[in-house]
Amino acid sequence: MSTLSTLAQTVAQQAELTADEAKANAAATGAGLAYGLAAIGPGIGIGYLVGQAVQAMARQPESAGQVQTTMFLGIAFTEALALIGFVVFILLKFV
């Protein structure tokens, strides 16, 4: 009888632990997904943007300076989305 109750207690403890662990697991999975998903769009966007900028600079080398500045601006705007994803990752994982 006492063995049974000990067993029940252990199971209960384990269940409690796994509940905590499940929460941590869900947070970690969510954090990973958040960052991974947030990186897709800006990845495509920055690739397209820089590709087009290189094309523009190759066609008109004399406007390279202007194109470069605009490219950096565009990268900054596009990248912000990925960085917000990174901040969400930090918030989910650590806070």
Added chain:
Amino acid sequence: MFAALTAIAAESGDEHPFPGIRELVVWPEALFEGTAFGFNKVALISLIAMAVPVVLFLIAGSRAKQSAVPRGVQNLAEVTVEFVERMIIRQAIGNDPKGMAFLPLLISMFLFILVGNLFGIIPTAHFGANARMANPVILALLAWVTFIGVGLKNHGLGYLKEALFPPGVPKALYILVTPIELISTFLVRPFSLAVRLFANMLAGHILLVTFAWLTTSLVTGGILAIISPLPFAMLVAFTGFELLVAFLQAYIFTLLTAVYIGGALHPAH
């Protein structure tokens, strides 16, 4: 093969677990502990980042009085001024003489962020001042107040009208356009400025910590020490990359501030 490696890794134990986020970014306070004026490593780095440009320009200025031929430190100061003038103000504000009035603000901003970021890769410091949210937030608020102030000063309340009700839009669309413009101009701009700088520097810091931690734990991990040069090579590569990021983020922050100021000076475009 992989199972064997995992077994070895498990055997060597988890003596040095990966540090938590608190260990990575929170430093104990050396002075005024527990008060709002707690002085820790980040505050010290911020102070140095403030002092270095001031000293640089004071020395360069005193040199310039002695002789007109630039030498040493004076060259560095002149290159910085020229960079901010050509790459930031001319590009973002244009040849407007009003734009040159923002040269001191933009140079201070650029150098403060750059020196603060560079501490992220300077050994023994290894923490960028902008990897804590406080610095980027204050800088972004400064940029925010500046561009709104410039708009109000140059165009009065017409600036707000121009910003919220852009001309050339059908009247009925203002229901849609005005809230979007309100959010994007007055809320998202400072938020994204601050988050961009902060997240870039924090991500760089965590990257460097990850590879440094991996290297040391492999070196002390028995037979796994033979693959420790791989993360070490990554660590060196990422240190170089962080140098680039430190410069690029200072440039982008200053450039965006200049773009916002330029937009407030000439709301037509």
